[in-house]
Amino acid sequence: xxxxxxxxxxxxxxxxxxxxxxxxxxxxxxxxxxxxxxxxxxxxxxxxxxxxxxxxxxxxxxxxxxxxxxxxxxxxxxxxxxxxxxxxxxxxxxxxxxxxxxxxxxxxxxxxxxxxxxxxxxxxxxxxxxxxxxxxxxxxxxxxxxxxxxxxxxxxxxxxxxxxxxxxxxxxxxxxxxxxxxxxxxxxxxxxxxxxxxxxxxxxxxxxxxxx
Numbered sequence: 001x002x003x004x005x006x007x008x009x010x011x012x013x014x015x016x017x018x019x020x021x022x023x024x025x026x027x028x029x030x031x032x033x034x035x036x037x038x039x040x041x042x043x044x045x046x047x048x049x050x051x052x053x054x055x056x057x058x059x060x061x062x063x064x065x066x067x068x069x070x071x072x073x074x075x076x077x078x079x080x081x082x083x084x085x086x087x088x089x090x091x092x093x094x095x096x097x098x099x100x101x102x103x104x105x106x107x108x109x110x111x112x113x114x115x116x117x118x119x120x121x122x123x124x125x126x127x128x129x130x131x132x133x134x135x136x137x138x139x140x141x142x143x144x145x146x147x148x149x150x151x152x153x154x155x156x157x158x159x160x161x162x163x164x165x166x167x168x169x170x171x172x173x174x175x176x177x178x179x180x181x182x183x184x185x186x187x188x189x190x191x192x193x194x195x196x197x198x199x200x201x202x203x204x205x206x207x208x209x210x211x212x
């Protein structure tokens with residue numbers, strides 16, 4: 001009985017937590033707008049000579065508030081793409097980049113994630129691979145990076161490949177290795193899947209590649 005109980009508990013818990021988080025976020029984002037929308041609903045009910053139950057009126061007010069909030073976020077996103085707003089964001093980034101300590105964390109995080117999730121033609125990190133680390137038979141996940149400097153390549157007869165190996169669970173730091181091309185193992189995984197796997201310390205396995 002104990003085994004069955006915990007099996008059912010493990011199956012139920014993710015669904016319950018997901019529902020709790022959704023309800024919390026729904027209430028959190030809509031609560032500031034509910035009073036205004038509620039007053040508008042009251043005016044509408046007077047015109048149609050019909051009164052909604054309190055629970056239904058509150059629910060409708062929250063749904064309308066959520067729709068208005070989404071519309072506002074969409075409008076904000078459109079405005080953010082305007083030239084002047086982009087300049088304002090650039091100035092903000094410049095100011096943050098000059099604050100001691102904060103600038104180090106901000107710049108490294110921004111550059112690494114921009115490199116990981118940029119469009120294909122702008123990616124600094126091309127694709128994830130697997131390579132020996134610290135030595136065979138141990139392996140780690142890394143990302144094919146930029147070109148190997150000629151000064152480094154000429155000191156070895158083997159063709160080298162630049163590989164950035166992020167640390168787990170903080171992928172904003174890591175090691176840059178010059179790895180012999182023969183030691184590079186191609187893997188069927190996207191940049192995003194590789195980051196999830198690293199950040200979760202192996203707990204989140206890409207669904208398309210996980211064993212059934």
